[in-house]
Amino acid sequence: MTSLPSIRALTFDVFGTVVDWRGSIIAEGTALDLDLDWAAFADGWRAGYQPAMARVRSGELGWTRIDDLHRLILDSLLPEFGLTNLGEAELDHLNRVWHRLRPWPDAVEGLTLLKQDFVISTLSNGNLSLLTNMAKNGALPWDCILSAELAHHYKPDPEAYLTACHLLDLAPEQVLMVAAHEGDLRAAAAVGMRTAYVHRPTEYGPQHPKPWPKETFEWMATDFVDLAEKLNKNTGRNRDN
Amino acid sequence: MTSLPSIRALTFDVFGTVVDWRGSIIAEGTALDLDLDWAAFADGWRAGYQPAMARVRSGELGWTRIDDLHRLILDSLLPEFGLTNLGEAELDHLNRVWHRLRPWPDAVEGLTLLKQDFVISTLSNGNLSLLTNMAKNGALPWDCILSAELAHHYKPDPEAYLTACHLLDLAPEQVLMVAAHEGDLRAAAAVGMRTAYVHRPTEYGPQHPKPWPKETFEWMATDFVDLAEKLNKNTGRNRDN
Numbered sequence: 165m166t167s168l169p170s171i172r173a174l175t176f177d178v179f180g181t182v183v184d185w186r187g188s189i190i191a192e193g194t195a196l197d198l199d200l201d202w203a204a205f206a207d208g209w210r211a212g213y214q215p216a217m218a219r220v221r222s223g224e225l226g227w228t229r230i231d232d233l234h235r236l237i238l239d240s241l242l243p244e245f246g247l248t249n250l251g252e253a254e255l256d257h258l259n260r261v262w263h264r265l266r267p268w269p270d271a272v273e274g275l276t277l278l279k280q281d282f283v284i285s286t287l288s289n290g291n292l293s294l295l296t297n298m299a300k301n302g303a304l305p306w307d308c309i310l311s312a313e314l315a316h317h318y319k320p321d322p323e324a325y326l327t328a329c330h331l332l333d334l335a336p337e338q339v340l341m342v343a344a345h346e347g348d349l350r351a352a353a354a355v356g357m358r359t360a361y362v363h364r365p366t367e368y369g370p371q372h373p374k375p376w377p378k379e380t381f382e383w384m385a386t387d388f389v390d391l392a393e394k395l396n397k398n399t400g401r402n403r404d405n
Numbered sequence: 406m407t408s409l410p411s412i413r414a415l416t417f418d419v420f421g422t423v424v425d426w427r428g429s430i431i432a433e434g435t436a437l438d439l440d441l442d443w444a445a446f447a448d449g450w451r452a453g454y455q456p457a458m459a460r461v462r463s464g465e466l467g468w469t470r471i472d473d474l475h476r477l478i479l480d481s482l483l484p485e486f487g488l489t490n491l492g493e494a495e496l497d498h499l500n501r502v503w504h505r506l507r508p509w510p511d512a513v514e515g516l517t518l519l520k521q522d523f524v525i526s527t528l529s530n531g532n533l534s535l536l537t538n539m540a541k542n543g544a545l546p547w548d549c550i551l552s553a554e555l556a557h558h559y560k561p562d563p564e565a566y567l568t569a570c571h572l573l574d575l576a577p578e579q580v581l582m583v584a585a586h587e588g589d590l591r592a593a594a595a596v597g598m599r600t601a602y603v604h605r606p607t608e609y610g611p612q613h614p615k616p617w618p619k620e621t622f623e624w625m626a627t628d629f630v631d632l633a634e635k636l637n638k639n640t641g642r643n644r645d646n
Binding site for chain 1: 533541
């Protein structure tokens with residue numbers, strides 16, 4: 165560990181790591197005057213996410229933003245959930261619920277702490293405009309917004325991580341990937357990035373608590389405030405630029 | 406005017422428009438223990454900027470970041486200014502003075518006001534890491550960092566502006582380019598963006614005050630606070646996302 169360079173920037177997975185996508189969709193949906201199982205709807209929408217990105221990865225679809233993938237999945241869910249009578253403006257607004265996802269309770273405080281010592285950035289499959297709007301809606305204090313969109317490669321493709329490091333003008337060893345998902349961290353580690361796992365046990369709902377992973381990553385944190393404390397203890401304050 | 410869509414985002418030229426490059430370089434240089442005409446040095450460095458970008462535009466150089474162009478120009482100035490005895494670490498630190506440029510006195514207040522109603526972003530020829538570090542050093546409250554680097558085309562090439570609008574997921578008519586330079590605004594208008602001129606009379610030093618341009622742009626402002634007042638009066642608060 166002592167031979168590793170100082171960490172200069174933290175890049176964050178967003179859906180599930182920074183924001184509670186499931187709880188946010190359920191809350192916004194429940195506020196509408198529609199008789200719907202919003203938990204099942206949120207789960208169905210999210211279940212379409214990996215297969216939709218796989219269509220881009222395979223080349224079946226050219227580069228397609230998450231906003232547009234979300235809309236493809238949404239359209240496919242409408243009959244099952246009895247939403248076929250929604251108009252275009254309503255559908256577009258519903259699709260953009262992903263721009264309005266709410267941060268986990270510790271996220272803004274933790275990011276504000278981490279921002280004192282590091283460059284903090286998104287590194288999400290969400291498109292840049294989605295992430296920018298989400299930050300504005302949720303007061304997320306990013307230093308910059310990085311996205312798989314800038315690489316035209318979705319995570320976990322290595323290009324998504326390497327493009328982010330290149331734009332930050334840092335070696336992968338100087339960048340810490342923060343995520344609640346092991347596959348994301350494994351892919352970041354494979355290109356030489358550092359890794360921090362943050363546990364979000366209720367990402368898939370209180371009925372389906374997620375266990376801690378069997379794998380150990382360089383940092384293991386219960387939330388972003390805990391991560392800030394652990395990094396501060398291990399690295400000291402290192403902002404010098 | 407009434408047929409134009411609402412402005413949703415503001416993109417800002419940075420060197421000279423948001424930050425005082427000349428005054429910052431003079432101030433930082435003067436604090437060093439070196440006998441040097443820092444005003445002449447700053448002017449010489451900046452004078453190399455357009456020719457260096459022209460080498461990229463012509464294809465003589467492949468895509469090269471402003472950090473690296475700044476270093477090429479810096480290296481060429483060293484003999485003239487008697488700086489040949491600086492070591493690599495000192496030269497690298499000096500080159501990164503562009504990451505530490507200070508905002509004009511109204512900039513942070515004005516951006517904070519504008520951020521209430523619009524997405525605010527850089528749209529600079531500076532590379533993304535330079536702009537990110539500058540924002541951290543100067544407390545510039547950007548919603549996102551956009552750069553010519555993301556298009557691999559320097560302004561005033563149309564690709565630089567169009568890539569920014571595409572990443573914001575907005576039509577050019579929904580994006581207001583803010584700059585203290587007429588050529589930048591003309592190029593933005595040519596791709597359909599809206600334009601706001603902000604007057605920075607001392608960009609080239611108090612001995613060389615810049616006159617107001619003869620051209621009129623959609624908005625003409627004395628500084629960012631004035632721009633915020635004028636936009637608020639003309640458009641009302643329009644944030645709805």
